[in-house]
Amino acid sequence: MKIKKIINITMLILCLCLIAGVGAFWYNAVNAYKISNDFVSVPLQFNPDAASSVYQTQNAQITVNGGFVKGIQKDEDGTQSIVIRALSPLPSITVTSKAATAVSLLVENINPDFYAKSIVGNNLPLTKVTVNTVQLNIAANPEETIKIDPVQPSGEDNTGQSKYIILGDNRDGYDIFGQIIQQVNGENPVFVIDNGDLVFSGKPNQYRLFDKMVSNISTTLCTTLGNHDIRGNGRSTYTMLYGPAYYSFDFENSHFAFIDSSPGWSEKQAITDEQYAWLEKDLSKAQGKDIFVITHIPPQDPRSGVTANEIPNFVNKIKSGDNFLEQKLDNYNETKAMNHGFQDPQEAEKFENLMSTYHVDTVYLSHIHSYLEYTKAGVRYLITGGAGAELLTKNSYYHYMIAKIGDINTTTMVELPSPANNYITRYTATAQLFSEALYEENPIAVVFIIIGFILLLFLVLIRIYLWKKQPLDTLWKWISDIGKYAVKRFKELFSKER
Structure with a gap:
């Protein structure tokens, strides 16, 4: 096969690989998320004041406190289940029927064993579907109201026994985040x-991938x-x-309120007026x-006024002059303007005063990808x-926090390597983290693009060979002649006939 034909075939494969790779990237970027072919999401109906969601079927009304109705899941036998996602550990559910009806509920994002113990008095058939999902089958008579009202642990009798985890900024650190989940x-x-x-x-x-x-x-x-979560669509x-985007719940004698400050990285106002009004009422209650x-997003970036939190296992203080590049990077990070708080100081003051x-x-x-604490x-x-x-x-490091109710x-x-x-x-x-994340998120696209780059390198080598063909041929002939002469001379010097 002539070398020109090899180049043409390689060029064709290269173009196809690059088109396929870019196409896969584009498809992943713009294609809407679909949970499954058997799932249909419903528009969010949620009242933050009551922390409740209401969904109407033909024969019944489903009211969820501490969660929301997410969609409809078609089961393998052709029946349908209403999917409820919990926003709290113990969501309550009320089914009010208009006529005799049977309702199948899939309650996700809970601890099945913990939830089952809390509703033991309801005497409803409950099936564990996954590690965080249960199925409830409810048969209601006409004009009947059935309420699933979990019993919370007593705060006084249970102090210090219930714990929860706090973490943030997992983003594309899939390896570390996977370890944390375990x-x-x-x-x-x-x-x-x-x-x-x-x-x-x-x-x-x-x-x-996150889901x-x-x-x-x-x-x-x-x-x-977070601010990264709202990019694009x-x-x-x-x-x-x-x-x-915002909600709250109680557990024992503790109250947890979740607020959306994600616009605060690119917009002057981090938290909307609507949320501030809701938050004030919520905290008052x-x-x-x-x-x-x-x-x-924190109301203010405390790094300039907080003593550095040394890493117990990874302290490596860079001394001046030890490493030129290290010192330059250190100076750059020290002098670079970094403010990861609210953009408006007046809003920061408003938020802190409210707290x-x-x-x-x-x-x-x-x-801020670190651990900091201030009062x-x-x-x-x-x-x-x-x-x-x-x-x-x-002085930052991978970690998560454990707290007790x-x-x-x-x-x-809890610190990780x-x-x-x-x-x-x-x-x-960081470069390794982004490259691994790129592959995890777009494996097909990355494979095609890598093949494309290998083929491109192959073409470059061929072009160099053709460009330098005559000098290379002459060089090879020279090396070959030297080898032949060396062999001949060796035989002459060490021949047995001598």
Whole structure:
């Protein structure tokens, strides 16, 4: 086969690979998220004041407190189930029938064993479907109301026994986040808080991968939006999967309020006026309880005024002059303007005053890929952003937090292996993180593009060969002649006849 023909075939394959790779990237970026062919989502109906969702069927009305109706799932036998996603560990459900009816409910995002124990008095058939989903079959008579009202543990009798997990900024750190999920299941918490930046850029394929990962969490996952989650059409995908942007629930004597501050990275106002009005009413009703507010972006970036939190296992203080590149990166990170708080200082003050006025105990935040904690006007602000995203901030490391219901002062940090505390290692680790995430999110596209680059390299080598063919042929002839002469001379010198 002539070399020209080889080049033409290689060029054709190269073009096809690049077209296929770019096409796969484009498809993943714009194709809407579809949970499954057997699932139909319904528009979100949620009242944040009552933390309730209402769905009307032909013969019954379904009311969910502490959750929302997500959609309709077609079962294998042709029947349909109403899918309810919990926004709290113990959602209550009320079925009010107009006529005799049978209703199948799939309640997802809960701990099945914990939920089953809490509704034991209802005497309803309950089946565990997955590690975080149960099925309830309800038969109602005409004009009958059936209420599934879980019994919460007694706060006084159960103080310190119920624990929950706080983490944030898992984004595209799939390896670390996967390790955290395994450890979280081992802790058996009543719920997990993920306070934003669930995905990197709001793309459907990223939400699909995140949703697949968190389907392995064997308890309730309570989320809020981060600035990365709303990129592109991310907000609509988030709403379909995880529901309202803001909500609250009680557990024992603790109150948890979730707020959406995701616009605060690119817009002057981080939290809408509508949310502020709701939050004030919500916190007012919660007085007397231990109160926790969860949002993504902190009102202010505390790094300039907080003592560096040294990494216990990875401290590697860079001394001046030890490494020129390391020193330059260190100087750059120290002098670079970094403000990951609200853009408007007046809004930051408004938010902090609201927290103090209503005696909030702790505000859980992330957005900064590190661990920081400070107290202002009696309110503790805890920033935990180490669940998998890149670590470029000095003295940052992968981690999550464990807290106990009834204990407002103590949180336990669980640290995971992290890049050493020098900038070269961290930038290298970040490059590796993004490359691995790129493959996880777009495996087919990445394979096609890699093949394309290999073929391109092959073509470049051929072109170099053709360009330098005569000198290379002459060089090869020279090397060949030297070899032949060396063999001949060797035989002459060491021949047995001599």
